[in-house]
Amino acid sequence: MKLGRWLSDHWVMGAGVLVLAYLFLPIAVVVGLSFNEPSSRLSYDFNEFTLDNWTNPCGPGDMCDAVVRSVQIGFLATVVATALGTLMAFALVRHRFRGRGATNLLIFLPMATPEVVMGSSLLALFVAGGVPLGFWTVVIAHVMFCVSFVVVTVKARLSGLDGRLEEAAMDLYASELQTFRKVTLPLVFPGIVAAALLAFSLSFDDFIITNFNSGTTVTFPMYVWGAAQRGIPPQVNVIGTAMFLIALLLVLSTSVRRRRAA
Amino acid sequence: MSVLAHLPAETPAQQTRRGHSRLLPYLLLLPGGLWLTVFFAVPAVQLAATSLYDPSGSLQEGYAMTWEFGNYADALSAYWPHFVRSLVYAGIATLLCLLLGYPLAYAIAQKATRFKNLMLVCVIAPFFTSFLVRTLAWKTILSDNGFVVGLLRDVGILGSDGRLLATSVAVVLGLTYNFLPFMVLPLYASLDRLDGRLLEAANDLYASPVRAFAKVTLPLSMPGVVAGTLLTFIPAAGDYINAELLGTPNQYMIGNVIDSAFLVRLDYPQAAALSFILMAIILAMVFVYVRRAGTDEVL
Numbered sequence: 001m002k003l004g005r006w007l008s009d010h011w012v013m014g015a016g017v018l019v020l021a022y023l024f025l026p027i028a029v030v031v032g033l034s035f036n037e038p039s040s041r042l043s044y045d046f047n048e049f050t051l052d053n054w055t056n057p058c059g060p061g062d063m064c065d066a067v068v069r070s071v072q073i074g075f076l077a078t079v080v081a082t083a084l085g086t087l088m089a090f091a092l093v094r095h096r097f098r099g100r101g102a103t104n105l106l107i108f109l110p111m112a113t114p115e116v117v118m119g120s121s122l123l124a125l126f127v128a129g130g131v132p133l134g135f136w137t138v139v140i141a142h143v144m145f146c147v148s149f150v151v152v153t154v155k156a157r158l159s160g161l162d163g164r165l166e167e168a169a170m171d172l173y174a175s176e177l178q179t180f181r182k183v184t185l186p187l188v189f190p191g192i193v194a195a196a197l198l199a200f201s202l203s204f205d206d207f208i209i210t211n212f213n214s215g216t217t218v219t220f221p222m223y224v225w226g227a228a229q230r231g232i233p234p235q236v237n238v239i240g241t242a243m244f245l246i247a248l249l250l251v252l253s254t255s256v257r258r259r260r261a262a
Numbered sequence: 263m264s265v266l267a268h269l270p271a272e273t274p275a276q277q278t279r280r281g282h283s284r285l286l287p288y289l290l291l292l293p294g295g296l297w298l299t300v301f302f303a304v305p306a307v308q309l310a311a312t313s314l315y316d317p318s319g320s321l322q323e324g325y326a327m328t329w330e331f332g333n334y335a336d337a338l339s340a341y342w343p344h345f346v347r348s349l350v351y352a353g354i355a356t357l358l359c360l361l362l363g364y365p366l367a368y369a370i371a372q373k374a375t376r377f378k379n380l381m382l383v384c385v386i387a388p389f390f391t392s393f394l395v396r397t398l399a400w401k402t403i404l405s406d407n408g409f410v411v412g413l414l415r416d417v418g419i420l421g422s423d424g425r426l427l428a429t430s431v432a433v434v435l436g437l438t439y440n441f442l443p444f445m446v447l448p449l450y451a452s453l454d455r456l457d458g459r460l461l462e463a464a465n466d467l468y469a470s471p472v473r474a475f476a477k478v479t480l481p482l483s484m485p486g487v488v489a490g491t492l493l494t495f496i497p498a499a500g501d502y503i504n505a506e507l508l509g510t511p512n513q514y515m516i517g518n519v520i521d522s523a524f525l526v527r528l529d530y531p532q533a534a535a536l537s538f539i540l541m542a543i544i545l546a547m548v549f550v551y552v553r554r555a556g557t558d559e560v561l
Contacts, residue, residue, distance in 0.1 A: 016369030019362045020384050023442060026399035030391055033402060044401040045408070084294035095287035103291060106298050112492075113306075114500025114544065116517045117537040120524045121305035124312050124534065127321070144301040147294050205393050207503065208517075212524065224394040228507060232398065240395035247390035251383055 027244060034237035044232075053234045057242075060233035066223035067239060073135065073219060074203040077142035081203075082196045084143070085150025086188075092151070093158040110148045118145060119212035126213065133215030141213045142206060146199040153198060157191025201247075313534035321528055333535040341519050341536060345543070348515040351430070351505075352498035355437035359445040359494045360487065362438070367449035367486070368479075371456065385446050397436055397507050404432050404508070428510045436504035441497060445490040452486030453479075488555045496544055516540055 037050040058064035092103065110118065122141050126133060165187070169179040207221040214222060224236055313333055315325035338345070370381045388396060403410055404426040411427075414420040426432050456479060464474035480487075502517030516536065523533035 010373075012365050013369045013373045015365035016373070016381070019366040019442075020381065022362070022439065023385065023388050025403060026396045026439065027388060027391055029399040029402050030395055033399070044398070045405055046402070084297055087290040088294040091287040091290035095290070097284075097287040103295065106295065106303065110298065110302050112496055112545070112548065114496060114517070114540060116500045116502065116520045117309070117541050118302065118305075120520060120533060120537050121309035122301060123524060124530060125301070125305040125308055128308065140301055143297060147298060151294070201389055205389070207394060208501075208521075211521070221392060221394050224392065224398070228394070228398060236395060236398075240391040243392065244387070244390045248383075248387065255379060255383075 030237050030240045030244070033234060034241045036234055036237075038234055040231075053238045057235050057238045059235055060227075062218065063220075063223055063227075063233065063235060063239070066218045066220045069135070069217065070204050070220040073138055073142060074200045076139050077146055077203040078196050078200040080139075081143045081146035081150050081199045082192060085147045085195060085199075086154050086192055088147070088151045089154035089158055093155055107148045107151050110145055111152075115145075115206075115208035119209035122209070123212040133213055134217045137213045137215070138210055138217060138219065141209050142203040145206070145209060146202055149198055149202060150195040153195035154188065154191045157188055157194075161187055197250075309534045309537060312530050313538050315531040315534075317529065317531045319531075321530065325531065330531065333531050334539065337532050337535040337539060341516065344514060344516045344519050345539070347513070348499050348517070348540075349543070351434050351437060351515060352495050352501075354434050355441065355498050356445075356491050356495045358434070358438040359442050360491060363442055363445035363449055363490065364487075367446050367453050370446075371450050371453035372458070382450070385443050385450075388443060393440065394503065394507075397440065397503060400432070400436050400439065400508055401427060404435070427508065428513075430509070430513055432508040433504050433513045433515075436508045437498045437501060440501070440504065441494040444493040444497070448489035448493060449483065449486040452483045452489075456482055484555060488552065492548060492551070496548070499544055500540060 032046065033044075034053055035049055035051065036046055037048040037052065039045070039047040053059075088103075088107065091097070092100070119141070122137075122144070123133075125131075126137055131137060161184075166179050166183050169183045170176075174182065205221060206219075207225060210219055210222060211225070218226070220239065224232070227233060227236060311327065312325070314327065314329050314331065315333075316328040316330055317333060317336075319325035366385070370378055370385070374381050402408065405411065406425050406427065411420065411425060414426070415422055415424060420426070426435075460478050460482070461474055464478050465471075469477065499515075500517050502515055502521055505513045505515045505518055520533055520536045520540070523529050523536060527533075
C-alpha cells in the first residue's frame with residue numbers, strides 16, 4: 001500500500017532518472033575505455049586496465065595536432081559568430097525595420113537545413129569559386145552555422161530584459177552609450193556567454209559540414225572518423241574524457257559563482 | 263535551442279523606444295546578414311542550379327546548364343529506398359525521443375525542486391564529449407561480446423547468434439541517443455512555465471491524473487512538443503554518422519548517399535538533386551506538421 005503510494009508519487013522522477021542514465025551510459029563507457037588497453041586495433045571491447053593512455057595522451061601521431069586545430073577553429077568561429085549574431089539579435093529585438101520577416105527566415109533556415117545540404121552546397125560554392133579548401137574555409141563554414149544559434153540565444157535573453165531599467169538609467173541622465181555600457185550590456189552578458197559556449201561546442205564537435213569543406217585539414221572529429229576506419233587509438237577516449245571534465249568544471253564554476261553573487 | 267519555441271513577441275513600446283535611428287538596425291544586421299547570404303543563401307541557390315546541370319560533365323571539364331530536370335527523377339528512382347529508410351529511422355527515433363524525453367523533461371520541470379539545475383546540466387552533459395566518440399562508445403555497449411547482447415541472448419529476445427551492432431536497431435538507438443537532448447530542452451522550457459494551479463484546478467474538478475494530463479498538461483506543452491520533434495527529426499533525417507558507425511551499407515541513409523556522391527563519386531548534379539529532394543521533403547513535412555499542430559509559435 002505504502003509502496004504503491006510512493007511509486008505513484010515518484011514514478012515520473014524514476015523514469016526521468018532512468019533516461020538520464022541512458023544519456024550517461026556512453027560517457028561512462030568513454031571514461032572506462034580511456035583506461036583500456038585494447039586487444040587489437042579494431043577491437044572496441046574492454047580488455048585490460050592501463051594508465052598508459054593517460055600518461056601518453058599524444059601517443060598516436062597527429063591526434064593532438066587535430067585537437068589543437070579544432071580549438072583554434074572553434075575559438076575563431078566563436079568570436080566571429082558571437083559578434084555577428086549579437087549585433088543581429090540587438091537589431092531584431094530593439095528595432096523596428098522593414099525586412100524583419102526576411103531576416104528571421106535567413107536566420108531560421110540554417111537551423112532547419114540538414115547539415116549534409118549546407119556542407120555540400122558550401123563545398124560547391126568554394127569549388128566553383130576556386131577557393132582552396134582548408135583551415136579558413138572550415139572557419140567560414142562554422143561561423144555560418146553558429147550565427148543563427150547565437151542570434152536565438154542572445155535574442156531570448158534580450159527580450160526577457162526589463163526595459164524599465166534602461167528607462168530609469170536614461171531618466172537619471174545617462175547618455176544612450178552610458179546606458180548601454182552600464183545597464184544593457186551587463187544584463188545581456190550572460191546570454192552572450194551562453195551563446196559563445198554553444199557556438200564553441202557546436203564548432204568543436206562538428207563533423208558533417210567540416211568533412212565537406214576541410215580539404216586536407218584534419219580537425220579532431222575528422223581524426224576520429226578517419227581512425228574509426230583504420231582502428232581507433234584508445235587515447236581518443238582520453239581526449240573525450242578530458243573534454244567532458246573541463247566542460248563540467250566550467251559549468252560548475254559559473255554556477256557556484258552565480259550562487260555566491262546571488 | 264530550447265528557446266526557439268519561446269521567443270516572446272517584442273512589445274511595440276520596446277521597438278519604438280529606440281526606433282529613432284532608421285539606419286542603425288540595418289548597420290547591425292549587415293555583417294551577419296551578409297555572412298549568411300554569401301555562405302548560406304547563395305550556395306543554396308547555386309546548389310539548385312547545380313542540380314540541373316548536364317550530368318555527363320565532370321568537375322575537371324565543367325558542367326553545362328541544360329535544365330536537366332531528369333536528374334531529380336534519376337536520383338529518386340536510384341535512391342528512393344534510402345529516402346524512405348531515412349524518414350522511417352528518423353521518425354522512429356523522434357517518437358522514441360518524445361517517449362523518453364517527456365517524462366524526463368516533466369520530472370525536471372515539475373518534480374526536481376532542488377536538483378533542477380543539476381539535472382539540466384546532466385541533460386546537456388553529453389554535448390561535452392565529442393559526438394563521434396560517444397557514438398563509437400555505443401559500438402562497445404552493443405558489441406557482440408558485450409553485456410547487453412549477452413543478456414538479450416540469455417533472455418531469448420535475441421537468438422544465440424543474434425546481434426545488435428550492424429542492424430537497424432543499433433542505428434535507430436544511436437539516433438535516439440544523439441538527438442534526445444534536443445527533444446528534452448524545448449519540452450522542459452514549455453513544461454517549466456506550466457502553472458501548477460491549473461493541475462490543482464483540474465484535480466478539484468474531479469479530473470483523474472490521466473485526464474488532467476491529457477486535457478491540461480499535454481495541450482499546454484504542445485509548443486515544446488512541436489519544437490522538440492522538429493529539432494530531433496530534421497538533424498536525424500540528414501544524419502549519416504550513426505548509419506556509418508553502427509550500421510552496414512544495408513542501413514545507409516540518404517546522408518550517406520549524398521556524402522559519397524559529393525566526395526567519392528564526384529557526381530555533383532546528382533548529389534545536388536539528392537540534397538534538394540531531402541530539403542524539400544523535410545520542409546514540406548515541417549510545414550504540414552506545424553499547420554496540423556496548430557502552433558505558429560515555433561518559428
